[in-house]
Amino acid sequence: MESIDVDATDLRLLDQLQRDASLSNQALAERVHISPPTCLRRIKRLMEAGFIERQVAILNTEKLAPTLGYGLTAIVEITLDRQGADLLEAFEARVAADQAVQQCYRVSPGPDFCLVVFARDMPDYLALAQRLFTSDANVRNVKAFFSLKRSKFEPGIPLQA
Incomplete structure:
Protein backbone atom coordinates (compact mmCIF):
# COMPACT_ATOMS: atom_id res chain seq x y z
CA MET A 1 0.00 0.00 0.00
CA GLU A 2 1.25 3.41 -0.93
CA SER A 3 1.42 6.23 1.58
CA ILE A 4 -0.70 9.20 0.55
CA ASP A 5 -1.49 12.63 1.88
CA VAL A 6 -5.16 13.02 2.75
CA ASP A 7 -6.63 16.45 2.07
CA ALA A 8 -9.97 18.10 2.90
CA THR A 9 -11.61 16.69 -0.25
CA ASP A 10 -10.53 13.16 0.69
CA LEU A 11 -11.97 13.65 4.17
CA ARG A 12 -15.29 14.85 2.71
CA LEU A 13 -15.37 11.79 0.44
CA LEU A 14 -14.64 9.45 3.34
CA ASP A 15 -17.27 11.16 5.47
CA GLN A 16 -19.92 10.75 2.78
CA LEU A 17 -18.96 7.12 2.13
CA GLN A 18 -19.15 6.14 5.78
CA ARG A 19 -22.64 7.66 5.91
CA ASP A 20 -23.84 5.94 2.72
CA ALA A 21 -21.50 3.78 0.66
CA SER A 22 -24.30 2.99 -1.81
CA LEU A 23 -24.12 6.46 -3.38
CA SER A 24 -23.37 6.43 -7.07
CA ASN A 25 -20.12 8.03 -8.17
CA GLN A 26 -22.15 10.86 -9.72
CA ALA A 27 -24.10 11.54 -6.48
CA LEU A 28 -20.94 11.33 -4.37
CA ALA A 29 -19.11 13.76 -6.66
CA GLU A 30 -22.02 16.21 -6.46
CA ARG A 31 -22.09 16.07 -2.65
CA VAL A 32 -18.36 16.72 -2.40
CA HIS A 33 -18.33 19.29 -5.24
CA ILE A 34 -15.83 17.55 -7.50
CA SER A 35 -16.08 16.02 -10.96
CA PRO A 36 -17.10 12.35 -11.28
CA PRO A 37 -13.73 11.30 -12.80
CA THR A 38 -11.87 13.03 -9.94
CA CYS A 39 -14.19 11.36 -7.45
CA LEU A 40 -13.59 7.91 -8.94
CA ARG A 41 -9.82 8.42 -9.04
CA ARG A 42 -9.70 9.62 -5.41
CA ILE A 43 -11.87 6.78 -4.11
CA LYS A 44 -9.70 4.23 -5.92
CA ARG A 45 -6.57 5.83 -4.42
CA LEU A 46 -8.06 5.84 -0.89
CA MET A 47 -9.04 2.16 -1.24
CA GLU A 48 -5.61 1.15 -2.52
CA ALA A 49 -3.97 3.03 0.36
CA GLY A 50 -6.14 1.14 2.87
CA PHE A 51 -8.21 4.07 4.18
CA ILE A 52 -11.36 2.20 3.16
CA GLU A 53 -11.19 -1.32 4.57
CA ARG A 54 -14.41 -2.59 2.98
CA GLN A 55 -17.97 -1.63 2.16
CA VAL A 56 -20.77 -3.44 3.96
CA ALA A 57 -24.52 -3.20 4.51
CA ILE A 58 -25.66 -2.59 8.08
CA LEU A 59 -28.67 -4.80 8.64
CA ASN A 60 -31.72 -3.82 10.69
Missing part, protein backbone atom coordinates in the same frame (compact mmCIF):
# COMPACT_ATOMS: atom_id res chain seq x y z
CA THR A 61 -32.01 -6.39 13.49
CA GLU A 62 -35.58 -5.34 14.30
CA LYS A 63 -36.75 -5.97 10.72
CA LEU A 64 -34.91 -9.31 10.56
CA ALA A 65 -36.19 -10.51 13.95
CA PRO A 66 -39.38 -12.16 12.59
CA THR A 67 -37.23 -14.22 10.23
CA LEU A 68 -34.10 -14.87 12.30
CA GLY A 69 -35.21 -14.24 15.87
CA TYR A 70 -33.94 -11.40 18.00
CA GLY A 71 -30.81 -13.17 19.15
CA LEU A 72 -28.52 -12.06 21.92
CA THR A 73 -25.86 -9.40 21.74
CA ALA A 74 -23.34 -9.60 24.55
CA ILE A 75 -20.39 -7.47 25.53
CA VAL A 76 -17.88 -9.87 27.03
CA GLU A 77 -14.85 -8.99 29.15
CA ILE A 78 -12.06 -11.56 29.04
CA THR A 79 -9.11 -11.71 31.42
CA LEU A 80 -6.31 -14.12 30.61
CA ASP A 81 -4.23 -15.87 33.24
CA ARG A 82 -0.95 -15.14 31.42
CA GLN A 83 -0.47 -12.12 29.15
CA GLY A 84 2.62 -12.96 27.12
CA ALA A 85 2.58 -11.42 23.65
CA ASP A 86 2.25 -14.82 21.98
CA LEU A 87 -0.65 -15.83 24.27
CA LEU A 88 -2.49 -12.54 23.68
CA GLU A 89 -2.03 -12.85 19.93
CA ALA A 90 -3.15 -16.50 19.92
CA PHE A 91 -6.33 -15.72 21.86
CA GLU A 92 -7.04 -12.69 19.69
CA ALA A 93 -6.60 -14.67 16.46
CA ARG A 94 -8.83 -17.49 17.70
CA VAL A 95 -11.75 -15.28 18.74
CA ALA A 96 -11.43 -12.97 15.71
CA ALA A 97 -11.82 -15.99 13.43
CA ASP A 98 -15.15 -16.95 15.02
CA GLN A 99 -18.20 -15.72 13.10
CA ALA A 100 -20.13 -14.98 16.31
CA VAL A 101 -17.52 -12.40 17.36
CA GLN A 102 -18.53 -9.10 15.77
CA GLN A 103 -15.86 -6.93 17.41
CA CYS A 104 -12.69 -7.66 19.37
CA TYR A 105 -10.70 -5.08 21.32
CA ARG A 106 -7.50 -5.56 23.31
CA VAL A 107 -7.94 -3.20 26.26
CA SER A 108 -6.12 -1.84 29.28
CA PRO A 109 -6.43 -1.48 32.23
CA GLY A 110 -8.86 -4.08 33.54
CA PRO A 111 -9.68 -7.08 31.38
CA ASP A 112 -7.40 -8.06 28.50
CA PHE A 113 -10.16 -8.11 25.85
CA CYS A 114 -13.64 -6.78 25.28
CA LEU A 115 -15.70 -8.61 22.69
CA VAL A 116 -19.05 -7.90 21.11
CA VAL A 117 -20.65 -11.23 20.26
CA PHE A 118 -23.95 -12.28 18.72
CA ALA A 119 -25.74 -15.56 19.42
CA ARG A 120 -29.12 -16.87 18.26
CA ASP A 121 -30.23 -17.67 21.81
CA MET A 122 -28.83 -18.62 25.22
CA PRO A 123 -27.92 -22.22 24.23
CA ASP A 124 -26.03 -20.79 21.26
CA TYR A 125 -24.24 -18.34 23.59
CA LEU A 126 -23.34 -21.20 25.94
CA ALA A 127 -21.86 -23.13 23.00
CA LEU A 128 -19.90 -20.02 22.03
CA ALA A 129 -18.64 -19.59 25.60
CA GLN A 130 -17.54 -23.24 25.69
CA ARG A 131 -15.86 -22.99 22.29
CA LEU A 132 -14.00 -19.74 22.90
CA PHE A 133 -13.56 -19.34 26.66
CA THR A 134 -14.13 -22.43 28.80
CA SER A 135 -12.00 -24.69 26.60
CA ASP A 136 -9.05 -22.27 26.82
CA ALA A 137 -6.99 -23.02 29.95
CA ASN A 138 -5.48 -19.52 29.78
CA VAL A 139 -8.85 -17.75 30.19
CA ARG A 140 -9.08 -16.78 33.85
CA ASN A 141 -12.27 -14.70 33.93
CA VAL A 142 -15.27 -14.11 31.67
CA LYS A 143 -17.85 -11.44 32.40
CA ALA A 144 -20.77 -11.09 29.97
CA PHE A 145 -23.25 -8.23 29.72
CA PHE A 146 -26.35 -8.91 27.62
CA SER A 147 -27.87 -6.05 25.63
CA LEU A 148 -31.51 -5.29 26.40
CA LYS A 149 -31.80 -2.55 23.80
CA ARG A 150 -29.51 -0.96 21.23
CA SER A 151 -29.96 2.78 21.62
CA LYS A 152 -27.28 3.80 19.15
CA PHE A 153 -25.11 2.10 16.59
CA GLU A 154 -22.95 4.43 14.57
CA PRO A 155 -19.82 2.87 13.10
CA GLY A 156 -18.60 6.11 11.50
CA ILE A 157 -15.48 7.98 12.55
CA PRO A 158 -15.96 11.73 13.17
CA LEU A 159 -14.02 13.47 10.38
CA GLN A 160 -13.17 17.14 10.38
CA ALA A 161 -12.34 18.50 6.95
